[in-house]
Amino acid sequence: MPAGPERQGVSRRDAAPDDERSVEAAFLAGPDGLRNVWSAYGDLVHTFCSRTLDRDRALDATQEVFITAWRRRSTFDPERGSLAGWLIGIARHKVLGTLRTEGRAPVPVESASMPQGSVDDVVDRIADRMLVAHALDALPERTRRAVTLAFYEGRTHQEVSEVLGLPLGTVKSDIRRGITRLRRTLAGLDD
């Protein structure tokens, strides 16, 4: 999925936090980068695979995701989306391939809110939810509160400013940063 229109000349890559950009830059720069990617996103990928496959196959899939990512790293474009999303996109294909090959349904998660639907739908929803959670967890607290009020609750910037007791300009910057990071995280999933 192509990235949406950029705002005020800020690219999706520039919108990423410093640590995310440094991992992505290292990944594209040379062979040592994959180790950094593993450190940053190994838990995320393994958890996603563990929620949809049994233990052995989850570990297989996790390893294969990083091997595939390394071999196809020239196709990763940080201007289009996040590395986390791109990796989960690879993991999604690995998981679905495994499930189709073996004719199995995803292993249900413990949560009672496990979405119902086709295997593809279930896996897609888990991917989306984990990436949204990943993006929210990475936001600074103030940014997360601002974007939650504006995006999740649909409040105006002025209302957010009043609720948080912050200047309107600060609130607008926080909201823009938070939403851009959320969008960037999910945008990588479809590349």
Add this chain to the structure above:
Amino acid sequence: MTDERDTPGTDPLDGRILAAWRDLTPEDHRREAPPAGAWEGIARELGTDGDVDADDDAVGAGARVTPLPARRRRPPMTWLAGVAALLLVGVVASVVLASRGADGTVQSRAELSSEGLAVETRSRGTARLVVEGNRVRLDVELADLPDLEDDEVLEVWLIDPDSGGLQSVGLTDGETTLLVPSAVDTERFSVVDVSIEPTDGDPAHSAESVVRGALETV
């Protein structure tokens, strides 16, 4: 909902983000670290010198590939021997048939595409069913194929669209001539399918089709 910029609805992704956000559970924030040794398996697979050519279509070429830990399943040697034999048959068949030139009568032709299939790449190709004497062969030509893992192959199938029945015709590297067994009713099995198959010894279709198309009488 506000009408200000940077609010839900101003980006195609916003609906998905909001839907996922509303469905979030504590489980979605939990992280489970991979077991010890997982990274080492990756490093061994890629070669510790890191000189893997990322753009090499021959996946893993240039890397000192060694097996992942023992837990990782590998195809039995008997299956690999079978693949080798099948490839050899295909090569021999290709050589034999190529030596006859483009003899034979094209009975039907299929335009192959990835349309409607759950595959990352948009591959395409053609398949021609050619009758030559008492032999029937399938000439397959493919383009824009996905990169395969080193434990994956492409397999050509004929499908009966009415029953869903499958007949494997053989393996392809993208341009292959395959002999169709005389026992196969090509009137019934009229859909050509090419799939990515893991070398796991399971003869069943993986459900990972790359291209598909119906044979149309020429």
